[in-house]
Amino acid sequence: MCRNIKTLHNFKPPATxxxxxxxxxxxxxxxxxxxxxxxxxxxxFNRAVDQVAQAAHELLQSLITNSPPRDRQVEAAKAxxxxxxxxxxxxxxxxx
Numbered sequence: 552m553c554r555n556i557k558t559l560h561n562f563k564p565p566a567t568x569x570x571x572x573x574x575x576x577x578x579x580x581x582x583x584x585x586x587x588x589x590x591x592x593x594x595x596f597n598r599a600v601d602q603v604a605q606a607a608h609e610l611l612q613s614l615i616t617n618s619p620p621r622d623r624q625v626e627a628a629k630a631x632x633x634x635x636x637x638x639x640x641x642x643x644x645x646x647x
Contacts (some may be wrong), residue, residue, distance in 0.1 A: 563622070566611060
């Protein structure tokens with residue numbers, strides 16, 4: 552599940568609230584072992600997601616870097632290329 556958590560620091564434009572929340576949900580899912588909590592655990596699960604999202608916001612706002620912001624489209628293209636190398640389709644020869 553944690554493979555879906557993306558790096559959110561040092562992008563232009565900055566990470567959105569939706570991206571931070573989605574990352575927080577994935578983190579809490581991994582910790583709890585629930586993909587969807589039961590009614591009895593829903594309140595605790597949602598509270599944890601809110602707290603993780605708040606901590607993530609604070610972290611991202613306080614981080615400092617000297618490197619230039621990364622471009623989301625360039626990073627997505629790199630990720631697609633890594634995936635294509637790891638999982639070649641039947642009609643694509645493996646990279647050498």
